[in-house]
Amino acid sequence: MAILIDEETKLVVQGLTGREGSFHAMRNRDYGTNLVAGVTPGKGGSDVQGVPVFDTVAEAVQETGANTSMVFVPARFAADAVMESYDAGVDVIVAITENIPAMDMARTVPYIRNSDRDVTLIGPNCPGLISPGKANVGIIPGEICSQGPVGLVSRSGTLTYQIIHELTQRGIGQSTCVGIGGDPIPGSDFIDILSKFEQDPETEVVVFVGEIGGDAEERAAAWADDNMSKPIVSYIAGFTAPPGKRMGHAGAIISGSKGTAQAKAEALEAVGIKVGRNPTEVAELVVDVRKAS
């Protein structure tokens, strides 16, 4: 088991004919992901290293049975691409593209979440996800991962790699590592992924990597307190980060949180979640938790 992607994953890549798209799609395929199709409007009928390209995702799904899509198209077209995948009937959409206008995602995320179909959007502005040994959809370097009992969810990209790396070095593998991305409105938030890990038999411990800004970590902490039976180890980046641009005065009013790393760490610790002070300590805490259980 794992969450969201595994051996059953059939991947279609939107933007396969682009430089970035083809580079990472082929890395995913080399990892063992079942890459079945690409989509580039107007290039239907061609192929990229043997992968058939279609004009629309609908056609790709119909012809290949694709159930997962990865979005690698430029930011101004990305929200449209996500909605296209949703409408074409895929179950998991992974949007790597960064710098998508917030207004676009403000409309796209509810478009998907409010529906009666159970579709998961990961990202945008994220490194994707990997279920080590099964499938890799996105840009997480497969070679730093190993299969095992740790589920990892993170708002950050490279920071996630760092932590995966530290875990793997200590011989602790991962069930699935999910980068949910750093955008204001992510398709999936911490709670969505935590609840999937809670239900996944392979996952025994969850590592939860947050950063300054917003109150997603605080809400996840409160939710986990009520709903998670599995142990959680956490890390928050940005204790010494320069204060970001404030959104007028309004930002702080609504979240009820200052959004600082300190506040987040306190919220997590208040519900009994251990917070490592650096990536290395996070890995060490996971070792401790594994020993204790």
Add this chain to the structure above:
Amino acid sequence: MAILIDEETKLVVQGLTGREGSFHAMRNRDYGTNLVAGVTPGKGGSDVQGVPVFDTVAEAVQETGANTSMVFVPARFAADAVMESYDAGVDVIVAITENIPAMDMARTVPYIRNSDRDVTLIGPNCPGLISPGKANVGIIPGEICSQGPVGLVSRSGTLTYQIIHELTQRGIGQSTCVGIGGDPIPGSDFIDILSKFEQDPETEVVVFVGEIGGDAEERAAAWADDNMSKPIVSYIAGFTAPPGKRMGHAGAIISGSKGTAQAKAEALEAVGIKVGRNPTEVAELVVDVRKAS
């Protein structure tokens, strides 16, 4: 028991200070409906025959615990009023207003149906609903109804009264009578109401009144075949009706139905639903079904 409205109903009327609104609201109150509030923007603080008036539905709900709203505002403001009620947290919204632009309802109905809250919109362009002896929300004349085992759902207003009348004259009472309205996109369709009747212990027989146009009756027949255990008696109006305006050629393509009364009656009979040839025969069929069971 009954469906949607009963002794627990607390009604707020949007447009209570209007002539029509106050007339029917007071009739509903006289029937025994718990009328707790009215809403007219700018008239907050006043009252209509002892019923407090608020500026917003949100305030009415907060102050009176209203859980059901009736919309009696002019067509151009009605979609807004329906959405206001939804956002204010009521559970049942009954929109009596007719001639609301189809575009408005095309947006309002999914706004309510796609949400994660279980809110029922009845109408628009409908006579409302009555649970005899318990509550009356709308314009169905309470005096023609009597309490009993028949659940009735209809696209039509006065035709419904005619059938209720025929039932009552034969000593057969009703659990709830629901007029879902004749608009292209009703807030609730036949299937929504049939499924509630199926679950209602008080309802033993369902009367289902359709009319020409669209394919709602055909879809309901197919659904009922798979999902209804309770007997259904039906009536379709419009066997000799003049063919209405056709929507170009496109209308017939999508529905896969000609939308004629004949086609609908055949679809119903094909799944074993008895179709009365006139309102009187419908009542007689219900008598037969009651005897048989």
Add this chain to the structure above:
Amino acid sequence: MDLFEYQGKELLRKFEVPVPEGRVAETPEDAAEAAKGLGGKVVVKAQVQVGGRGKAGGIKLANSPEEAQQVANDILGMDIKGHVVKRVLVERAGDIKAEYYFSFLLDRSARKFLGMMSAKGGVDIEEVAETDPDAIARVHIDPLAGISDFHARRLVFGSRIDEAARKEAIAMIPKLYRAFVELDASLVEINPMVLTGEGRVMALDAKVSLDDSAAFRHPNFDDLKAAHDIPEQERFAKERGLNFIKLEGDVGIIGNGAGLVMSTLDVVKAAGGDPANFLDVGGGAGAELLASAIEVITSNPEVKSVLVNIFGGITRCDLVAEGILSALEKLDVKVPIVVRLDGTNAEQGRKMLADAPHPMLMSAETMLGAAEKAVELAHGGGR
């Protein structure tokens, strides 16, 4: 309201949908003038709301203003399936390489908008739907989310129209959608949408239907409506807020609520009669409206008897009775009127009618009884 082709195209032009250059003309001279303004070859098209005008000779080419005048002269005044041609649209004629079908409408069962496109255009799309359903690409659009580029791509790639037409078609579809939504249309149908010899894609025909309920949002609605001929009786009814449709029989029908009126027609038919009309006074009709309804019905010389079937809800039967009595007083009613009242204030209404006996007025207890009596009277019996 179903618009004429020229009206639909004028509106679509405002949304930057490419349509052929053209002008509407009501006389042959205007048509010549229009052809002159356009220059070169033109096509003269009868403006009627019925299919098959081409086969009926309602669309003709003209190579010069003189020829345009001549064909306009032939077409104006033509009777095409009962529709008299009062206007022609004179358009620049172009070279057509391919014809497609396109439409937006509301799909009631899906509660979404539906876009349809086919490479098989210019023909009866219902036939295509039956014989070759895969030739029609369909895509649903969530009314809240609106159109996105991918919807247009799905229609264009899905319908397999010519590659040369793709780019312009993909650009045109969001414009058609905007027109559909912002005009409060119930239908925007482009059949055919064409690819021209110059590689342009445009709407060669346009069928646009507008939602009467949304007229308040469209200041030009009444102007558009003014171009439509409505029979005198229907116009009279409409102006008074009555929902009236003339039929061929002799039993006049008045009722409240479309469902009840349809049911009344059915019952009259079942009793062996022929309804002369459909007339719904709507909800909450007052005395004046009822009097107008009787005036409309009895102005039809075919009518031999009138059936008033009212089940009061919003409508109060006392006001209905008042309206009937005032009509009888005001008009010289020569046909019997059978009245059946039930519901709100029915007893009061029945009493009012009983207290003011009139030779042409009679009451009935039930809907079936009333229908039978009205049919009997129409057939010359029963009194």
Add this chain to the structure above:
Amino acid sequence: MDLFEYQGKELLRKFEVPVPEGRVAETPEDAAEAAKGLGGKVVVKAQVQVGGRGKAGGIKLANSPEEAQQVANDILGMDIKGHVVKRVLVERAGDIKAEYYFSFLLDRSARKFLGMMSAKGGVDIEEVAETDPDAIARVHIDPLAGISDFHARRLVFGSRIDEAARKEAIAMIPKLYRAFVELDASLVEINPMVLTGEGRVMALDAKVSLDDSAAFRHPNFDDLKAAHDIPEQERFAKERGLNFIKLEGDVGIIGNGAGLVMSTLDVVKAAGGDPANFLDVGGGAGAELLASAIEVITSNPEVKSVLVNIFGGITRCDLVAEGILSALEKLDVKVPIVVRLDGTNAEQGRKMLADAPHPMLMSAETMLGAAEKAVELAHGGGR
């Protein structure tokens, strides 16, 4: 991008939001001219992006063009909390009867837009939120469904603003919403929204923040941006696509990905050092970008050591190494650079660095080790 008041008001005016008549001026003479054009009493307002300019003397009344010139002369060049005033907004002064607070922004947790309104305007709204939360009316708006009239009514009636202001406020809110959405704003804040002596409601101040990611949809975005002063080092970084923020310490930091860079700052701090900057080269950085990053960092004379912490994903460590080597070749680097590479092509990158020894270049195995070494070097040890 956070706009200046005058920029925000100019944009809001396009959406028919009532704002006071006014003109921006960069010199006292321009201010006099503006005051003359407006006529009567004016208010001269410092254009700085920081709160409390009123208390700091950055807002002054003037009864004549001469007086306007004089106060503009006082205000221009002022330093308000570190912001130097380069422009003033000269506006017609009006009689103010009441001040309200209004804003639209994105509520991340609800995944909806949030409108907020309070009758307690013109003050610090965060304080109101803490001391009297019920004084702020809040309403969520579904981004797909958009605003409806009832949202405006809930804000206006819920905030209990003066009855005289209700009608205009209800009319203004949908315009502010349209501006918020169509400008791709992340914030539209009107504080205060005022009721004037003449009974008008208008935006007396405006704080508008635009989404940089949506710049491609707004042709005037760059013009708006041009009015903002950016320090030389930051401008250089931005032009090259680097996400750079200057800090006060002496350990230069380069990393890929905001999270990793933030974590690197934390680790450096924990090791006893003080980061000189935040610099994220982003995803997929090539050799040239890395070279630019080193150029940016080393141009800061405060920097005593540099820590390059790369975990390759999209970013290839061989290209990172290439960039570092080319920077070392091109620039006269005088401070030590500690490099830690992991992830995509890390071995190749490490080998490239090892093969091209340079006195200022050293490698580290781990992130913690690299941070400790960089801190040690900044403190003058370790070599």
